[in-house]
Amino acid sequence: MSFQFNFSIEEKAENELETLGDTALQLESAQASLNPGGSTKKSKEISSEENVHKESLCAHEATPKTADPVANCSPDKSQVQVLPKKRAGFIVAKEHNIPEDFSKVLENKVMEAVQGLYYVNISVVEMTLSNDSHEEDIVSKSISSHSDLITGIYEGGLKIWECTFDLMDYLSEAEMQFINKTVLDLGCGAGLLGILALKRKAKKVHFQDYNHTVIDEITLPNVVANCTDGGGDGGISEPPSKKHKKANFIPALMSKCRFFSGEWAEFSQLMLNGNKLFSKYDLILTSETIYNPDYYSALHDTISELLDKNGRVYLASKAHYFGVGGGVHIFEKFIEERNVFRTRTVKVIDEGLTRYIIEMAFKISS
Numbered sequence: 453m454s455f456q457f458n459f460s461i462e463e464k465a466e467n468e469l470e471t472l473g474d475t476a477l478q479l480e481s482a483q484a485s486l487n488p489g490g491s492t493k494k495s496k497e498i499s500s501e502e503n504v505h506k507e508s509l510c511a512h513e514a515t516p517k518t519a520d521p522v523a524n525c526s527p528d529k530s531q532v533q534v535l536p537k538k539r540a541g542f543i544v545a546k547e548h549n550i551p552e553d554f555s556k557v558l559e560n561k562v563m564e565a566v567q568g569l570y571y572v573n574i575s576v577v578e579m580t581l582s583n584d585s586h587e588e589d590i591v592s593k594s595i596s597s598h599s600d601l602i603t604g605i606y607e608g609g610l611k612i613w614e615c616t617f618d619l620m621d622y623l624s625e626a627e628m629q630f631i632n633k634t635v636l637d638l639g640c641g642a643g644l645l646g647i648l649a650l651k652r653k654a655k656k657v658h659f660q661d662y663n664h665t666v667i668d669e670i671t672l673p674n675v676v677a678n679c680t681d682g683g684g685d686g687g688i689s690e691p692p693s694k695k696h697k698k699a700n701f702i703p704a705l706m707s708k709c710r711f712f713s714g715e716w717a718e719f720s721q722l723m724l725n726g727n728k729l730f731s732k733y734d735l736i737l738t739s740e741t742i743y744n745p746d747y748y749s750a751l752h753d754t755i756s757e758l759l760d761k762n763g764r765v766y767l768a769s770k771a772h773y774f775g776v777g778g779g780v781h782i783f784e785k786f787i788e789e790r791n792v793f794r795t796r797t798v799k800v801i802d803e804g805l806t807r808y809i810i811e812m813a814f815k816i817s818s
């Protein structure tokens with residue numbers, strides 16, 4: 453089965469897109485920017501209003517830029533607003549059906565590429581969604597509150613966050629083996645970590661995000677766009693280039709994937725209770741998910757319930773998230789107190805605000 457990427461953008465969007473620059477418009481132009489420079493940092497003014505926290509979370513907008521996204525994210529410039537703390541827990545978990553016609557998923561999407569992976573241009577998604585009245589309405593809420601995080605409402609999955617690239621680098625450097633592994637991209641957002649695992653021949657890859665809009669508008673399109681052979685050898689290593697406008701879709705790859713939205717405790721219940729065939733994960737990959745200590749309990753329990761007893765978690769995080777209060781050291785302390793997992797720092801990225809890759813495993817495994 454083959455399909456053609458459909459980039460039928462409405463006229464208005466197309467006009468507005470011109471302001472994004474040449475590379476935003478075409479998938480094939482994205483091919484030219486396969487270096488890690490496909491993203492840039494988010495830098496917003498910090499309001500002095502009470503109750504508005506600032507933090508050094510650094511999301512990379514999926515807009516075409518040329519600079520290195522990681523190097524671009526210096527802590528002093530990367531502050532974004534986050535609205536007042538409120539516990540998440542209102543979003544019930546559900547599984548998302550994969551549409552039969554995969555090409556529909558890519559309609560009105562503009563793709564870019566980074567490190568050999570496709571991802572949707574977030575500005576175009578935002579434009580499309582902000583014109584629609586949408587059930588979750590996270591785009592309008594995020595724009596109107598000038599925030600990349602609205603606790604309990606929107607948890608940041610529309611953007612690609614810096615540590616995703618750190619973890620991708622680490623997985624490559626460590627030559628992580630995915631063959632026959634069941635993998636969870638936890639708090640997936642764009643889903644690049646899960647897509648990497650899929651490309652490296654994982655047996656199954658599950659994607660989870662808090663917001664269903666993120667799964668439908670970002671994660672699913674990204675996975676679909678990467679499940680092509682680029683007109684080549686039947687693998688998915690090369691995305692379609694300028695010469696290969698028709699991408700050959702590989703349905704078997706999509707059949708390895710499942711998509712879920714909802715709060716972590718709810719997700720865990722859905723997998724354990726509503727899913728007789730569920731087998732625990734060999735690998736859980738998670739990036740920039742420990743910014744809020746209020747979520748640690750749910751995160752810890754979800755991992756302990758869903759990870760195979762010999763499984764491993766690879767977690768990427770900044771040292772500290774100003775304003776929200778989470779970070780690597782406070783998370784490790786929490787884990788230590790619970791006494792279920794052991795943690796090991798496997799990589800430190802010492803640029804600006806230090807970032808870490810942490811490995812977690814059960815203390816008692818076979």
Ligand SMILES: C[S@@+](CC[C@H](N)C(=O)[O-])C[C@H]1O[C@@H](n2cnc3c(N)ncnc32)[C@H](O)[C@@H]1O
Pocket residue numbers: 540541607608609610611612613614615616638639640641642660661662663714715716717738739740741747750
């Ligand atoms: C800052 S975003 C990071 C997205 C992506 N991993 C990345 O690095 O680009 C944090 C992600 O964690 C997930 N998340 C945060 N808190 C959550 C919660 N309490 N329940 C479920 N998911 C949550 C959201 O889905 C969100 O996409």
